[in-house]
Amino acid sequence: MRNSFDHKLIQLNNDLIRMGGMIEEAIASAITALRENDAELARKVVKNDRFVDDEEKNIESQCLSIILREQPVARDLRKVSAALKMVTDMERIADNAADIAEISIIADVSALMHILNEIKTMSEKVITMVSHAVDSFVNTDMQLANDTIKADDEVDELFISIRNKIVQLIKDEACSGDVAVDALMIVKYLERIADHAVNICEWVEFFETGEYKNTQII
Amino acid sequence: MSENESIKISTKNVNLYYGENHALKDINLDIKTNKITAFIGPSGCGKSTFLKSLNRMNDLIPGCRITGQFLLDGEDIYVPGVDTNLLRRRIGMVFQKPNPFPMSIYDNIAYGPRVHGIKGKAKLDRIVEESLIGAAVFDEVKDRLHKSALSLSGGQQQRICIARAIAVQPEVILMDEPTSALDPVSTLKIEELMNTLKEKYTVAIVTHNMQQATRISDYTAFFLVGEMVEYAKTEELFSRPQDKRTEDYITGRFG
Ligand SMILES: Nc1ncnc2c1ncn2[C@@H]1O[C@H](COP(=O)(O)OP(=O)(O)OP(=O)(O)O)[C@@H](O)[C@H]1O
Ligand SMILES: [Mg+2]
Numbered sequence: 257m258r259n260s261f262d263h264k265l266i267q268l269n270n271d272l273i274r275m276g277g278m279i280e281e282a283i284a285s286a287i288t289a290l291r292e293n294d295a296e297l298a299r300k301v302v303k304n305d306r307f308v309d310d311e312e313k314n315i316e317s318q319c320l321s322i323i324l325r326e327q328p329v330a331r332d333l334r335k336v337s338a339a340l341k342m343v344t345d346m347e348r349i350a351d352n353a354a355d356i357a358e359i360s361i362i363a364d365v366s367a368l369m370h371i372l373n374e375i376k377t378m379s380e381k382v383i384t385m386v387s388h389a390v391d392s393f394v395n396t397d398m399q400l401a402n403d404t405i406k407a408d409d410e411v412d413e414l415f416i417s418i419r420n421k422i423v424q425l426i427k428d429e430a431c432s433g434d435v436a437v438d439a440l441m442i443v444k445y446l447e448r449i450a451d452h453a454v455n456i457c458e459w460v461e462f463f464e465t466g467e468y469k470n471t472q473i474i
Numbered sequence: 475m476s477e478n479e480s481i482k483i484s485t486k487n488v489n490l491y492y493g494e495n496h497a498l499k500d501i502n503l504d505i506k507t508n509k510i511t512a513f514i515g516p517s518g519c520g521k522s523t524f525l526k527s528l529n530r531m532n533d534l535i536p537g538c539r540i541t542g543q544f545l546l547d548g549e550d551i552y553v554p555g556v557d558t559n560l561l562r563r564r565i566g567m568v569f570q571k572p573n574p575f576p577m578s579i580y581d582n583i584a585y586g587p588r589v590h591g592i593k594g595k596a597k598l599d600r601i602v603e604e605s606l607i608g609a610a611v612f613d614e615v616k617d618r619l620h621k622s623a624l625s626l627s628g629g630q631q632q633r634i635c636i637a638r639a640i641a642v643q644p645e646v647i648l649m650d651e652p653t654s655a656l657d658p659v660s661t662l663k664i665e666e667l668m669n670t671l672k673e674k675y676t677v678a679i680v681t682h683n684m685q686q687a688t689r690i691s692d693y694t695a696f697f698l699v700g701e702m703v704e705y706a707k708t709e710e711l712f713s714r715p716q717d718k719r720t721e722d723y724i725t726g727r728f729g
Binding site: 261333334 | 684685688709712713714715720721724725726727
């Protein structure tokens, strides 16, 4: 009895890892598409979002099936409910990556060369956060989850710094209003992705303790 | 545990021996008034032994020795001079297998009150009806009160036994796997019934059905080889047990 249940939990972990890989790649490709003005790559990111949605449904359906068939308690219950909540954040991350890709198709950001480098740095930090968030869940690594939550501060700082530079560009009339707004939206999406990664880490904490954002919810 | 809940039965350092067999080890447990407390644990861990000791049903077993205290409303029920008949009227019991007496439904229910000296048809009629209503079986049997209780289905028989238990107006009802011999519908009826019973009585139930414990009980105690490993609010025990042994047992990782 427990054998088949354990097998289902391993399957769940594996699918979360696969979905994690998909969303990391989506963010990376969106940023590459932006920097290299690669509309084809950008369209691919937008198109692939569908597969992430499918993966989300697949994981949700596995979780519901476990609840129905195994009636999990204790750690098992916390694991399945945390997975059910965190796939929503993972799916939103992919949406935000697709949003960035869409902007990259219409935006001409060649005027923003030095900002693009900072966006790349920011995106690398964000991708690491996403990757660590999912890893911390599948490996039940609270330390990694906590470190990832802390890393969000760096992303927030980068956001402010890039935002200020964009404001300066507008003041200096060094770029068009359109470009400035597009660039701002892209960094805002990156900043949101980091927030979703933090949410995932908070579900890791729930899995370990039953506490979500310092409130005992079960 | 919780603040405003009063304690109906409190056990202090209870040890029970069947001859050489140390069947209960230092049990300290407070059963809360008007709550349902579930006892869970693997076969042979002492759940029934503990339940039975709460109304001194082990007294007659040769070689059975008990130390420690059982306080009912603060009074020790094992001190000399305690009237065990009166005690069992205050603390009733329902068993795993429905065991109605081989007599009419009416007489099954009226039996206890009669033993305790209640006479008069009108009075008994009222007790029988109220008890059957209380046990959620009245509508099903009201037209055949004078038929044998043994002619009823298992689920109905079990509710007759519950009616029999509440007919003497107990304060506590002990149930040892009361639904293990019943189908899901009868089980559900008894579970719903327990929810209403706890408004009037304090209920303690032994169950092997983990989902049942989760559904109906307010508190759960986990027993393992004579030890009470963990006792907590049911939601807590089933969502974040503190002891690894509890976790292993309820998640089926046991052994
Ligand atoms: N009348 C008795 N005489 C001697 N030993 C007994 C007696 N009743 C129970 N025992 C022993 O006491 C221990 C606890 O038994 P108990 O019936 O309380 O277990 P339980 O938890 O209710 O198990 P189950 O889930 O199988 O009903 C067991 O080792 C059992 O063999
Ligand atoms: Mg038993």
